[in-house]
Amino acid sequence: MSVAASSAPRLRGRLPILGHMPFFGLSPLRFLGGAARRLGPVFWVDLGFGNRALLLADEEGFEVFRNQALDSSHMANVSVLLGRSMLTIDGADHRRVRGVSGPVFTPGGLTRAKVGEVITETCLRQLATWRGRERVKVVLETKAVALDVIFRVMGIDVAELAEWGRHYNEFILGGIVSPRWLPGSPAWRGARARRWLEARIAGIIARVRASGDRESIVGTMVHGRDESGAGMTEQELIDNLLILALAGHETTASTLAWSMIHLANAPAAWERLVAEATAMDEVPSDWSALAERVPFALGVFRESLRLYPPVHVDSRRTHAPVELAGYTIPERTVVAASILLMSRDPERYPEPEAWRPERWGDRGRKPTAIENCQFGGGAHFCLGYHMALLEGTLFLVHAARELAAAGRRPELIGGIPRPRYMPVTRPPAGVEIALV
Secondary structure (H helix, E strand, O other), X not given: OOEEHHHOXXXXXOEOOOEOHHHHHHOHHHHHHHHHHHHOOEEEEEEEOOEEEEEEOOHHHHHXXXXXXXXXXXXXXXXXXXXXXXXXXXXXXXXXXXXXXHXXXXXXXXXXXXXXXXXXHHHHHHHHOOOOOOEEEHHHHHHHHHHHHHHHHOOOOHHHHHHHHHHHHHHHHHXXXXXXXOOOXXXXXXXXXXXXXXXXXXXXHHHHHHHOOOOOHHHHHHHOOOOOXXXXXXXXXXXXXXXXXXXXXXXXXXXXXXXXXXXXXXXXXXXXHHHHHHOOOOOOOOHHHHHHHOXXXXXXXXXXXXXXXXXXXXEEEEOOOEEEOOEEEOOOOEEEEEHHHHOOOOOOOOOOOOOOHHHHOOOOOOOOOOOOHHHOOHHHOOOOHHHHHHHHXXXXXXXXXXXXXXXXOEXXXXXXXXXXXXXOOEOOOOOEEEEO
């Protein structure tokens, strides 16, 4: 029998105006994990500026993504970042937008759009700059690769990458809850960057329409139609391409950086990756062929993503009363799930704090839905799932091959760094690895 959500314990220690948000940014693993041990797996948190949520701290939180009584309508509160993208809409509109965009993000669609070839060429070009260097700042290196890849598949001139990167660094601040009207606030800065980015994205859309391109990622989204013949509006195209570029570089770059950091701290894992990568005469750029041949490389990427999910808490809002985790939750309640805690459940992952790529299996075992929680779930499961895995695996394989050919290996300078959690989970920018 369920009880009223209002009876769930409330997490104490909130700050005026900001609530618990600063603690989420400092150390959410310790903060939320400690709260769950004291209060149980369900409790109220204050997200700041008058926003509160019922947080589900264990695996029952995954139901937040799948239950049809919850939707993403509350995401309008962070529309500086998300706009009218497929992350904020539901129902018929969501099905239409996803139906238009989805085909190009399947393994076959990525192959037709030659995304694997773009990733391979970009990785090889970036890794070539490592020759002759004694140290590399791994966060900056992986971000350069990811930015280059996503902007090239969107048709953005390589000469403009630095300027786009600067504006995206500001744009992502729009995801931090803050007053948009306050000059200098994260939301204000994000809105300013959005205006610049929107104008450039509109130009890309216009060029693709004029060219008649229907095979690339942008071309598919611009010209695509769902089963009823409906496409996306101009603003929907802009918003979804903005989010594609953001998710396509920020999250992948972070996971690649963590992968290289841990490989540089685990010589046996590095040697295993090198043996797998160099056993191939050529590296396939097609996802289906690649995944079968490099299960350990894929495991490295998945394990780094498990330990450091870029979005560590996600949420939905009820549009009807619903029972979850033993509570009856009324309409218009924000319910949050801790992806970070789900990803470190000791019952599912023995030694959950340990980085163990082999836990994913020698044959590249397909994860369950909850093991893929870093990509969300339900109707809003990440559309770029296969692209992220393709890019991450290709980079790791080519890094192993290139360094092995030069007779070198990575070695971490200092210990494993503490993550930065705001606005997304990532390593400190200054982390270096030596090439020895």
